[in-house]
Amino acid sequence: MKPVQKLTITEVALRDGSHAINHQYTLEQVISVAKALDDANVPYIEVSHGDGLAGSSLQYGLSRTNEMELIEAAVSVCATSQIGVLLLPGVGTIQQLNEAAKLGVGMARIATHVTEADISAQHIARSKELGLVTVGFLMMSHMAPVETLVEQAKLMESYGADTVYVVDSAGALLPFQVEERIRALKQSLSAHIGFHGHNNLSLAMANTLAAIQEGATWIDGSVRCLGAGAGNTQTEVLVAVLEKLGIETGVDVYKLMDLAEEIVAPILQKPQEITKGSLVLGYAGVYSSFLLHAQRAALKFGLDARDILIELGRRKAVGGQEDMIMNVAAELAKSNYPLSSV
Numbered sequence: 001m002k003p004v005q006k007l008t009i010t011e012v013a014l015r016d017g018s019h020a021i022n023h024q025y026t027l028e029q030v031i032s033v034a035k036a037l038d039d040a041n042v043p044y045i046e047v048s049h050g051d052g053l054a055g056s057s058l059q060y061g062l063s064r065t066n067e068m069e070l071i072e073a074a075v076s077v078c079a080t081s082q083i084g085v086l087l088l089p090g091v092g093t094i095q096q097l098n099e100a101a102k103l104g105v106g107m108a109r110i111a112t113h114v115t116e117a118d119i120s121a122q123h124i125a126r127s128k129e130l131g132l133v134t135v136g137f138l139m140m141s142h143m144a145p146v147e148t149l150v151e152q153a154k155l156m157e158s159y160g161a162d163t164v165y166v167v168d169s170a171g172a173l174l175p176f177q178v179e180e181r182i183r184a185l186k187q188s189l190s191a192h193i194g195f196h197g198h199n200n201l202s203l204a205m206a207n208t209l210a211a212i213q214e215g216a217t218w219i220d221g222s223v224r225c226l227g228a229g230a231g232n233t234q235t236e237v238l239v240a241v242l243e244k245l246g247i248e249t250g251v252d253v254y255k256l257m258d259l260a261e262e263i264v265a266p267i268l269q270k271p272q273e274i275t276k277g278s279l280v281l282g283y284a285g286v287y288s289s290f291l292l293h294a295q296r297a298a299l300k301f302g303l304d305a306r307d308i309l310i311e312l313g314r315r316k317a318v319g320g321q322e323d324m325i326m327n328v329a330a331e332l333a334k335s336n337y338p339l340s341s342v
């Protein structure tokens, strides 16, 4: 392994994990998870609706608890960890960013589809003005050629992003594809490079290690894999693996293991496994957060969720097009279903 610089871990179970529990976090759950992550010395903890600030809606799923209350509570129980928020321009606005900053968050991640970095300019600029650590988050990175990804990352850097992430939203990338993407960004940017994986093809850990090997230093994980689809790179496992590789994170692995077992496992509505549904996300390159929406549409129309997901992949649906899921299901139900089989 090439020498690796110190890594900065961001825990996403309180944001990406919100998808997996239908955005039903309670104040008590967020407080207990945030407190334990702070105690384990995790540097950044993301707290927001799964689809970012202001994501609570019929389209994406209504939050049980107002996210600003969750953010405020998480900030209040953390002595050293910084709370971060995710914002998708158009879903959330500058107003919510200002509000979150007032509550004491330390980081904002501005997320766009991999070809749409230009819509992040004002949000990145505002985040910098607010003095926040500012991250550009290029979602569905598997959908663009490497050159396009580099171009888009450079835009985010030019707006002021301190770090730019390759986000494997569908868990569709293979390790060599992660390597070529991170290598190209490393060669073209001076910003830090980050990686956010999903485990739909059981490659989150391999992809994360590939990213680190090529120079990514900002890395996401979710405790007990609590994230959309089959979840993210499992944080407590990642920290243990990194320790074995002699790579420093500053995170206490024993405390993370206890948190995973005693606090996060009881929150899970079902274990984070690679089911046929989540496997198809990675296989067809579909946004991980579409899984539960597709399963609900399948029930409603008497379909196999896999056929809905395959069709969404064929149509290259992107985040924000959740309304397409019901449309596709309705069309499939009327046509000579099944159109495809896996």
Ligand SMILES: CC[C@H](O)CC(=O)C(=O)O
Pocket (backbone or CB within 6 Å): 016, 050, 051, 052, 088, 111, 139, 140, 167, 168, 169, 170, 196, 228, 288, 289, 319
């Ligand atoms: C919009 C939200 C999405 O879940 C962001 C993310 O974590 C991803 O694209 O993987």
Ligand SMILES: [Mn+2]
Pocket (backbone or CB within 6 Å): 016, 169, 196, 198, 227, 228, 288
């Ligand atoms: Mn994600």
